[in-house]
Amino acid sequence: xxxxxxxxxxxxxxxxxxxxxxxxxxxxxxxxxxxxxxxxxxxxxxxxxxxxxxxxxxxxxxxxxxxxxxxxxxxxxxxxxxxxxxxxxxxxxxxxxxxxxxxxxxxxxxxxxxxxxxxxxxxxxxxxxxxxxxxxxxxxxxxxxxxxxxxxxxxxxxxxxxxxxxxxxxxxxxxxxxxxxxxxxxxxxxxxxxxxxxxxxxxxxxxxxxxxxxxxxxxxxxxxxxxxxxxxxxxxxxxxxxxxxxxxxxxxxxxxxxxxxxxxxxxxxxxxxxxxxxxxxxxxxxxxxxxxxxxxxxxxxxxxxxxxxxxxxxxxxxxxxxxxxxxxxxxxxxxxxxxx
Numbered sequence: 001x002x003x004x005x006x007x008x009x010x011x012x013x014x015x016x017x018x019x020x021x022x023x024x025x026x027x028x029x030x031x032x033x034x035x036x037x038x039x040x041x042x043x044x045x046x047x048x049x050x051x052x053x054x055x056x057x058x059x060x061x062x063x064x065x066x067x068x069x070x071x072x073x074x075x076x077x078x079x080x081x082x083x084x085x086x087x088x089x090x091x092x093x094x095x096x097x098x099x100x101x102x103x104x105x106x107x108x109x110x111x112x113x114x115x116x117x118x119x120x121x122x123x124x125x126x127x128x129x130x131x132x133x134x135x136x137x138x139x140x141x142x143x144x145x146x147x148x149x150x151x152x153x154x155x156x157x158x159x160x161x162x163x164x165x166x167x168x169x170x171x172x173x174x175x176x177x178x179x180x181x182x183x184x185x186x187x188x189x190x191x192x193x194x195x196x197x198x199x200x201x202x203x204x205x206x207x208x209x210x211x212x213x214x215x216x217x218x219x220x221x222x223x224x225x226x227x228x229x230x231x232x233x234x235x236x237x238x239x240x241x242x243x244x245x246x247x248x249x250x251x252x253x254x255x256x257x258x259x260x261x262x263x264x265x266x267x268x269x270x271x272x273x274x275x276x277x278x279x280x281x282x283x284x285x286x287x288x289x290x291x292x293x294x295x296x297x298x299x300x301x302x303x304x305x306x307x308x309x310x311x312x313x314x315x316x317x318x319x320x321x322x323x324x325x326x327x328x329x330x331x332x333x334x335x336x337x338x339x340x
Contacts, residue, residue: 021329024312031314033329042333050335097122097165099151101132107153107188109165123168125188128155131201137165138207138215140233140249148233148249150192154205158198158221161191162231162251193251197227204270204280204312207231211275214254216292220267220280226290228278228297229256257296263288269313269328281305281313281328287336307332 025032031042031050042050098110108124134154141147148166155161168188198221208216215231232252262280269281278290278297287305290297310330318325318337326336 020331021311021333024314024327024329024333026314026316026325026327031327031335033333050333097137097149097169099135099137099153101135101153103131105130105132105155107132107135107151107161107163108185109188121185123186123188127161127188127191128153128157128159131156133201133203134205136205136207138209140215141209142213142233142235145235150233150249150251152205152207152217154197154202154219156201158196158200158202160195160197160202160205160217160219162193162195163188164192164249167248192249193231193253195229195253197221197229198225199223203266203268206270206272208272208275216272216275218270218272218278220262220270220282222266224261224263224265224267224282226259226262226267226270226280226297227256228258228292230254259297262290262297268310268330271313271315271326273315273324279313279315279326281310283309283330285310287326287328305334305336307334 021033023033033040033042041053043053096111100106100108100110102108105126105128106124107127109122111120111122132153132155136152136154137149138152139147139149146166148164151163151165153161153163197219201222202219203222204220206218210216210230213233215233216228217231218226218228220226230253232254234250234252236248236250263282263284263286265282265284265286267280267282270278271280272278272292276291276293277300278292280288280290282288285305285308286302288302289300291300305328307328307330310328312330313326313328315324315326324337328334328336
């Protein structure tokens with residue numbers, strides 16, 4: 001066993017729960033799992049054992065039907081799938097923002113108000129014109145500058161779009177376009193950056209800030225490819241930002257790398273653990289570690305997990321004693337521990 005294998009899998013444990021999972025996110029010591037329109041809340045102990053403590057029924061279905069317009073499919077049916085990302089805002093008086101990637105081709109923004117009791121539709125866009133598979137939010141922080149919230153959306157045509165939510169939600173901002181008809185949501189304007197990252201649908205997406213003040217962005221596609229690039233967020237000076245009050249960010253790709261045949265199956269989970277290590281999950285039931293930082297991602301090691309049709313994954317550090325933890329959700333829910 002070489003040094004890389006020693007790092008990745010010297011000891012590993014897992015726990016498997018059989019239920020269909022479409023989305024995962026770890027929040028503190030809670031694991032949120034999407035099961036169709038329901039959201040399940042699990043508690044996690046240090047040994048990686050799971051215990052379901054709450055089920056919120058028909059959450060997405062309720063708001064997709066009653067909260068906003070849904071574009072019919074060509075056959076007249078309504079497709080009510082959505083993936084969500086929770087974004088934290090700095091604006092006083094506003095609650096958390098929920099971004100939804102919807103299968104009718106829309107990216108929608110909701111405000112979560114009244115301690116989570118009210119979900120208000122704020123804005124939407126049909127920029128992608130195709131099924132949106134993933135949304136991911138991240139923040140940009142720089143010395144002596146305002147913290148900015150950015151959103152990335154990914155669609156079935158392999159394209160990525162980046163949105164500056166901080167500028168959009170500023171008072172007196174002209175970025176949010178007024179609705180066509182009264183009672184409809186605002187329309188998101190033009191994205192800050194668009195990028196053709198893959199040749200087909202993007203099912204996995206993650207970002208990580210770097211020491212240089214940039215962001216590592218990684219995505220995985222249905223064709224088994226990986227795409228990694230460095231994103232710079234540069235602030236235009238006031239005199240350059242025509243018509244806008246304050247600084248306006250300009251997004252630019254500094255360097256990018258692709259691995260066309262990284263996996264032999266759809267890459268449906270992806271997490272950048274550090275500037276030098278990334279982990280991916282694919283529907284061939286392989287959890288694979290990649291080395292970053294020296295050109296294109298290079299293979300480190302791979303192991304087999306038990307969940308078929310994995311749809312999402314999340315990884316997070318636990319402690320020096322218990323190492324890291326990785327949750328995989330598909331036709332079941334499995335949690336791995338691995339130790340440095």
